[in-house]
Amino acid sequence: MxxxxxxxxxxxxxxxxxxxxxxxxxxxxxxxxxxxxxxxxxxxxxxxxxxxxxxxxxxxxxxxxxxxxxxxxxxxxxxxxxxxxxxxxxxxxxxxxxxxxxxxxxxxxxxxxxxxxxxxxxxxxxxxxxxxxxxxxxxxxxxxxxxxxxxxxxxxxxxxxxxxxxxxxxxxxxxxxxxxxxxxxxxxxxxxxxxxxxxxxxxxxxxxxxxxxxxxxxxxxxxxxxxxxxxxxxxxxxxxxxxxxxxxxxxxxxxxxxxxxxxxxxxxxxxxxxxxxxxxxxxxxxxxxxxxxxxxQKSADRNEARLGYTNGIFAHTNSFYQKAQPAMAALPTYYFEFEEGDSRRDVAIANYSLNADSVHQLNTYASHTIGKFRVNWKADLGVSAAQRDINWIHLRYADVLLMYAEAENELANGPTPVAKEMLEMVRLRAFKEDRAKIGTTPTSYAAFRDAIMQERKLELGFEGWRRTDLIRWGVLFEKLTETKQDLLDLANHTGKYGHVDRFRAYKKTDAKVFNDPTVALDFISFKEEPSSAERTQLEKEGYTLLDMYSANAAFFANALKADATWVRNIYRGLEKNKVxxxxxxxxxxxxxxxxxxxxxxxx
Incomplete structure (x- = not known):
């Protein structure tokens, strides 16, 4: 015994x-x-x-x-x-x-x-x-x-x-x-x-x-x-x-x-x-x-979770940072959920990979990875390529503020002043305290509840709560059905995604230091494919042109097309009142x- x-x-x-x-x-x-x-x-x-x-x-x-x-x-x-x-x-x-x-x-x-x-x-x-x-x-x-x-x-x-x-x-x-x-x-x-x-x-x-x-x-x-x-x-x-x-x-x-x-x-x-x-x-x-x-995650026995490896940025095995091999990535539509000026987007989503030449390489829409646990932000390599000594956050203060706002709204059947204050604190931080950018806080119960759902998505992305949050709100099937249609619309460059960039031009930069200061690569947007003359000028200025819908990626090299197998198979087993x-x-x-x-x- x-x-x-x-x-x-x-x-x-x-x-x-x-x-x-x-x-x-x-x-x-x-x-x-x-x-x-x-x-x-x-x-x-x-x-x-x-x-x-x-x-x-x-x-x-x-x-x-x-x-x-x-x-x-x-x-x-x-x-x-x-x-x-x-x-x-x-x-x-x-x-x-x-x-x-x-x-x-x-x-x-x-x-x-x-x-x-x-x-x-x-x-x-x-x-x-x-x-x-x-x-x-x-x-x-x-x-x-x-x-x-x-x-x-x-x-x-x-x-x-x-x-x-x-x-x-x-x-x-x-x-x-x-x-x-x-x-x-x-x-x-x-x-x-x-x-x-x-x-x-x-x-x-x-x-x-x-x-x-x-x-x-x-x-x-x-x-x-x-x-x-x-x-x-x-x-x-x-x-x-x-x-x-x-x-x-x-x-x-x-x-x-x-x-x-x-x-x-x-x-x-x-x-x-x-x-x-x-x-x-x-x-x-x-x-x-x-x-x-x-x-x-400091001791060797705790590193088996492979934080930053399975759920991080892609780093080629020959890169300065050694191998990081994600098995999960940001859904292409998630990138567009963030409003203009939201500082969380480029932290949560890495818009670049670390290639074999130790260079920052721009990702396509399909190859954006999780940016919160990126290995190039570390001050060292960690125990090994797959064991980076990265902790997991069970709870942080922003989550508390959003739970506070949610509970207040439920109890009062509408947002109280405290509920609005808690939500706005989180949003203000996201927009660098610029109140003009956070818009008007909803005043009805339903609209405020929707705002909380969206804010938790943006604030707590990839932190392990979204799946069961959607379930406890009773909307998993509805939200994912809507998201699947959004993904198809993005792939078809139609609807609310008809305006997104088809091409982006960027400059490759070295990725050869610990505590890498790079958050996101800057780029020039093109709604349509640049002309031959424009391409020539971009090359002269040191830019690389990337088709954002192509399979030209360091990681998950798959084109974003509505008939692509990986797109068709997203949520393929989804069934309400079962899964x-x-x-x-x-x-x-x-x-x-x-x-x-x-x-x-x-x-």
């Missing part, structure tokens, strides 16, 4: 010394004896820090981050990641890594939550530390369960350690029950945890501030739409996208979200900073006032007898 417990817990530790990024290596399973963990607070801290290693998984930004109106898979149509991205699901290929990782973290948290209160022989200072560690465990359990529920719906919900269970099988529990448990856990965590400014904790650990943000996020999901079915019959006829049927509790959940965001704002420890700086700091391991909670949740993988069901006969009814 002890070996099984140790396997499930996977205990490890990461201690901070002079820098919040100085993560030590995790000990192996054989280095730990579960009977000694709760002898002193130092060992308990090791256990808690070990639990953090199960709060993130590459699927959260990779498989689950694609198939949105921001991001698509660049892998082939027979690749399982591409299939998942385009809603072609079946139990044989359904992702299971996040499911397993999140439950490992839940088990770790359950062991900690059970045992800390049993530690009686401690002094006052140790008691204070143990309370903080207990708060972290409650928060980890809640955030991990949210990650499971938002992709798989009603799932097993263990709240005691495996060794205390009568058996090792467990069945699905109604998601509203899970949501309520998560909210209670986060409320308890808030009581126990110190504020960030008082704790001295690194950004990779949960403070009271972060717990409030996680509470707001959880409450919004609990109040929103999700794919539901009858857990008694599992009849396919009962599957529907719906909210819980308790309108009073929905209102209470929005109030919980609002109050949690208000507590963070009122505390005043966080602020919006320059948008570009957020991500330059991120890739270089620097802390700032906007980032509230990150997953640390909003993944089926459980065959291996997951086989490993848990309690789940037999409890598969997603439409699979």
């Amino acid at each position: 002890k070996k099984k417990l140790l396997y499930i817990m996977g205990l490890g530790f990461t201690l901070c010394t002079t820098s919040c990024k100085d993560w030590l290596e995790l000990p192996s399973e054989k280095d730990f004896d579960s009977s000694t963990i709760f002898e002193d607070p130092g060992k308990v801290e090791m256990a808690v820090l070990g639990a953090y290693t199960s709060t993130f998984n590459a699927e959260l930004f990779y498989q689950f981050g694609m198939g949105t109106d921001e991001c698509f898979s660049t892998e082939g149509e027979t690749n399982s990641k591409n299939q998942v991205s385009n809603y072609v699901y079946n139990p044989a290929i359904s992702p299971s890594g996040t499911y397993s990782a999140m439950y490992a973290g839940v088990e770790q948290a359950n062991v900690i939550i059970k045992n800390i209160p049993l530690m009686s022989d401690v002094d006052e200072s140790e008691k204070e530390k143990l309370n903080m560690l207990l708060g972290e465990a409650y928060a980890i359990r809640a955030m991990n369960m949210l990650n499971v529920v938002r992709y798989f719906g009603d799932v097993p919900y263990p709240r005691i350690p495996v060794v205390d269970m009568p058996g090792f099988s467990s069945s699905r529990v109604h998601r509203d029950t899970i949501f309520e448990g998560c909210i209670a856990d986060l409320q308890e965590a808030i009581v126990l945890l110190p504020w960030k400014g008082e704790s001295g904790l690194p950004v990779e650990r949960i403070s009271k501030n972060a717990a409030y943000g996680l509470l707001a996020r959880t409450a919004l999901y609990a109040a929103g739409y999700s794919l539901r079915w009858d857990l008694t019959s599992y009849a396919s006829s009962t599957v529907q996208l719906a909210r819980r049927n308790d309108s009073q509790r929905i209102a209470e959940l929005y109030a919980i979200a609002r109050d949690a965001c208000k507590a963070i704002v009122d505390r005043g420890e966080h602020a919006l900073i320059n948008y570009e700086t957020i991500f330059r700091d991120l890739v270089n391991g620097r802390y700032n006032k906007e980032s509230m909670f990150e997953y640390g 909003e949740l993944f089926p459980l993988s065959t291996a997951t069901i086989d490993a848990n007898p309690g789940l037999r006969g409890q598969q997603h009814p439409l699979y």
Whole structure:
């Protein structure tokens, strides 16, 4: 039994010394004896820090981050990641890594939550530390369960350690029950945890501030739409996208979200900073006032997520920065969602690649990549080409402001002055505080809700929330259907895309320094193909002319045409009231007898 417990817990530790990024290596399973963990607070801290290693998984930004109106898979149509991205699901290929990782973290948290209160022989200072560690465990359990529920719906919900269970099988529990448990856990965590400014904790650990943000996020999901079915019959006829049927509790959940965001704002420890700086700091391991909670990537065992490699800019293996090979990219239409002057566009979307000659090469519309985690912004190469030591942001302040605005609008059935202020703060930062550029803030409930949906798309692009945001708003099918038509219109250079550049001329520049200052390549726009004389003049001036619809790209060299296979196959498996949740993988069901006969009814 002890070996099984140790396997499930996977205990490890990461201690901070002079820098919040100085993560030590995790000990192996054989280095730990579960009977000694709760002898002193130092060992308990090791256990808690070990639990953090199960709060993130590459699927959260990779498989689950694609198939949105921001991001698509660049892998082939027979690749399982591409299939998942385009809603072609079946139990044989359904992702299971996040499911397993999140439950490992839940088990770790359950062991900690059970045992800390049993530690009686401690002094006052140790008691204070143990309370903080207990708060972290409650928060980890809640955030991990949210990650499971938002992709798989009603799932097993263990709240005691495996060794205390009568058996090792467990069945699905109604998601509203899970949501309520998560909210209670986060409320308890808030009581126990110190504020960030008082704790001295690194950004990779949960403070009271972060717990409030996680509470707001959880409450919004609990109040929103999700794919539901009858857990008694599992009849396919009962599957529907719906909210819980308790309108009073929905209102209470929005109030919980609002109050949690208000507590963070009122505390005043966080602020919006320059948008570009957020991500330059991120890739270089620097802390700032906007980032509230990150997953640390410093130690070798945590680099398996390949942040900046799978989800970053393309860098040729012979380039100065060595290889970065994205498997996902910005949907061509996403580039045009940003209004003129929005400083976020060229940070979120890299309009260039890094070619074999270590030169910035302009991308076509089809080959724009994710720019927030670009390897050329780093000060060094990292552990290896695929292991760049780039953290993942779980929560930042702009997200809190947008959740605040959303909750206010829901509670008042229209935007309150506070709701407008929160939204405008985010928009003003995007437009360098130029109020003339942010336009008029909507005054009706529906228009403001639409504005929030759009702003979260622009502000939080590629940060892992869009897919399930669309689901909790109940509009995944509608938004992606609209986006598919937009993509076809762009490919046909018609409709609202009839005015976009067909060609762009740019100057290639060297990409041979760390902390590369290049955000985006400047270009000259051409609505039609330049004449021979114009081409000659451009060449004399050192410009390279690029057909933006061509296959002439360093990465994803595919033409943007309506009949192209990759365009036709975008969202090819999309089906309302079905794909909003993944089926459980065959291996997951086989490993848990309690789940037999409890598969997603439409699979």
